Amino acid sequence: MSEFNMEDHPHRRYNPLTGEWVLVSPHRAKRPWQGQLEKVAEEKRPEHDPECYLCPGNDRIGGEKNPSYDGTYVFTNDFAALNLDALKGGVNEDDLFRAESEQGICRVICFSPRHDLTIPQMDVVAVKKVVDLWQEQYLDLGSRSEINYVQIFENKGSVMGCSNPHPHGQIWAQSSVPDEPAKESLRFKAYFDKHGKTLLADYLVKELDKEDRILIENDHFVALVPYWATWPFECMIISQRAIQHLGQMSEDEKTALAAIYRDLTIRYDNLFEVSFPYSAGIHQAPTDGEEHPEWHLHMHFYPPLLRSATVKKFMVGYEMLGNPQRDITPETSAERLRMLPKEHYKG
Template identity: 85%
Template sequence: MNKFNMEDHPHRRYNPLTGEWVLVSPHRAKRPWQGQVEKISEEQRPEHDPDCYLCAGNERVGGERNPEYKDTYVFTNDFAALNLDASVGEVNEGDLFKAKSEQGICRVICFSPRHDLTIPQMEVSDVKKVVDLWQEQYIELGNRSEINYVQIFENKGSVMGCSNPHPHGQIWAQSSVPDEPAKESVRFKAYYEKYSRTLLGDYLEKELQKKERILIENNHFVALVPYWATWPFETMIISRRAIQYLGQMNEDEKEALAAIYRDLTIRYDNLFEVSFPYSAGIHQAPSDGMDHPEWHLHMHFYPPLLRSATVKKFMVGYEMLGNPQRDITPETSAERLRSLSARHYKQSLI
């Protein structure tokens, strides 16, 4: 029997944020790929598209016209998944049939008037305006009595279901706490009650000592590949200070978040020299008016690409029926991302 080696042998890793496990099978990375191959969509986009419903000055599907905005712009989603006018009610037929009405507000954030730019191609000062808007929206929506959680997220790329290439994100603010941050709340609270410290604060300290999965650092944030990462190039941005929610961030921290957000996505684009798709979102304390010292602000990035710009990781079969599984180890992914240039590949071609 060979000595156990996590870089070569199958094993499971524990996710302390959710209490769940991921199966890691590094030996499978050597298998030939004969599955689906994605098309690369790298068309040249104009600075302004007259047919884009997110571009400045254009009319949206609902009939509203966007202003001639110069940096960021936010509006209520014309096809919102949640609204405040929903009828209130519930179904409660014992333990097996339950339903409850849900109220909320859905908004769209345009990152830039430029149709042809994404976060890694924007200046840090312009990304900072996105972070400023996140904070403003969190404070405004989180202070509403009907809202108990504000979920800010971005879907980038058609492979992630993004229906419009204009650089944008979304905010879904709702009356209940969604499942993923709710799971983290349970784990964070238990850890804080036991140690009087945040789980992510202690985890980040250990990661900074090990240096195996650290990608980028600045004075206020760290980007890393989580020990328990599920997606091949999954990453997290964690605040050094135990910030509970966006409203607590100062100007230096907002600029630092903007810088590391941009730097991380540059490395993503450089990995396969393509506009790298992902779903990303901020997890922060509920906006229920309570103090949450156990919470520690962080941002998840879940990109689907596996071996190249054309090979996607699918969560099917065992992943759907058993638990998540990955082939390349988080340490290998971290080394590949860490070794990439901090200069965007398109700038290198100029």
């Protein structure tokens, strides 16, 4: 019998950030990108849409009017999922029926006044302004006594539930730590207490040595396909220095994050020559007033596309009831992304 080979045989991979597993079945789709690549007709958007509630000078749905901003712009979400007015209270019946009130602040960040530009089409200087605003918002929201975690994220594309095509992201700052960063907090703390270093610092050293999942590297950040990736072209951006949160970043580090964020999303767009959909977000230390030396800033990218601009990966059946599962290995995805041009396909 042949020896076990992760490129040929089904296996499970462990995610040390969450303590969960992903099933990998490479024999089902050895070369998933070969064959016809379907394309979709992309909507041509104007630089300014008078009907868009995020464009400069336009009225928002809530009745407020946007200023004529010429860079980034942030405002409190008119239909926020969280607010600071929520009454405090809860329910606990026999440990089976539990609920507790949650307070928070939700904000929207417009990346640019241009209705037609996404992150990969902006220049690094413009993307750096987005990173600057992330830092400002993290420090502002995190300084409030009611806020213990600041989640910064972006949903790109209608397939990811984005209801407005104007390039933007969101911030949900809340009194509790959400489940996904809470899982990471537990794993990070256990690893740091045992080894005296952050989990991602050690992981990054080993990934840089192996090289087969590395996509892009600059002086301060690395973009890679994680060993435990679940989505077909899932990626992470990890700081080379063990930064706990955005507030600790220097000007050079913010520029480097902007550059690698742009470079990675260019690769995504070039993969199927489409404005590539994804959900992305930054995981960083809670804002609970405690020291968190175990934390290491990183950014997750979860894109759904699999074989073309129209063929998506769905988490159904076994994935919902058993474990997440993927057919192509993370190494195959990384090689595919590495082969792509560094310049955007639209020029």
